[in-house]
Amino acid sequence: MVQPLPAGKLAVGTGWRYSKGGKHAAFDYPVKIGTPVFAVQDGVVLDCHDGVSNTPQPDVVGAPSNWVLLGITHAGRDASVLYQHLSPKLLVKKGQKVKAGDQLAESGSSGHATGPHLHMAAMWGHRTAATRYDYLANISAREKAPNGTAANDICIFPPDQVCGTKKVGLAxxxxxxxxxxxxxxxxxxxxxxxxxxxxxxxxxxxxxxxxxxxxxxxxxxxxxxxxxxxxxxxxxxxxxxxxxxxxxxxxxxxxxxxxxxxxxxx
Missing domain, CATH: 1.10.101 (Muramoyl-pentapeptide Carboxypeptidase; domain 1)
Structure with a gap:
């Protein structure tokens, strides 16, 4: 297992909730457009979306973005890692097998974003394009950030639990x-x-x-x-x-x- 970004790029800007209290249940890493994004474990690309420009749309909830949904095994169970707001021209495609540390894409600012960053979420089960946001389901306004699995039995938080401690250099x-x-x-x-x-x-x-x-x-x-x-x-x-x-x-x-x-x- 490895880290999703190069060494020195792993400071977290947003975690369990947004600054105004809305549920987030993921990590936002504020990194420049073009920062390499890596597979945290061996796995398979369950699905992905490409072709959206790096023009953030902060006021458009659900705006199309570039993303990769990586299927992995965590603690002996199927799990998924969602990488979002990527730059166009992904380096992987649906169904592709990858190794920990393989570069999947470059970070970007596509879709519902206020600026360049990598959004990474983790959840149990191998998800699909239609269910890639299930980590947010049924999280209450009062629920505190877990250290493991959220009350919805889907969200793994903090998401870097599925990562190793090894930091990956550039390619x-x-x-x-x-x-x-x-x-x-x-x-x-x-x-x-x-x-x-x-x-x-x-x-x-x-x-x-x-x-x-x-x-x-x-x-x-x-x-x-x-x-x-x-x-x-x-x-x-x-x-x-x-x-x-x-x-x-x-x-x-x-x-x-x-x-x-x-x-x-x-």
């Missing part, structure tokens, strides 16, 4: 593997080699560095971070070919290290 699948040198240049798209470059750059301490999304696209943000590495770490002279944001073979050897296998061509 551990890209912390090693093959890197094709001909992909390490501006303009390349949809490349695992570029994802590995973005992962490595995210783990280098750079002055004025910024966190890159692992898109696989060698875009201007990736080029800028690569240029910072060339100047700050490889000590290249600014505005020269060696500091143009494209990673050459010798620089790749320094940047990637022994966990990666460098190859000339894909």
């Amino acid at each position: 551990p699948a890209f912390s090693s593997g093959e890197v094709f040198l001909d992909k390490l240049s501006f303009g390349v798209t949809n490349s695992d080699s570029v994802k590995r470059l973005q992962f490595v750059l995210n783990n280098v301490k750079l002055v004025h560095g910024r966190e890159l999304k692992l898109t696989g696209n060698y875009d201007i943000d990736t080029k800028n971070e690569a240029t910072k590495w060339q100047i700050q770490i490889d000590h290249c002279v600014p505005n020269t070919r060696a500091a143009d944001g494209n990673i050459g073979p010798k620089q790749a050897q320094k940047l990637f290290g022994p966990k990666y296998t460098l190859k000339a061509h894909s």
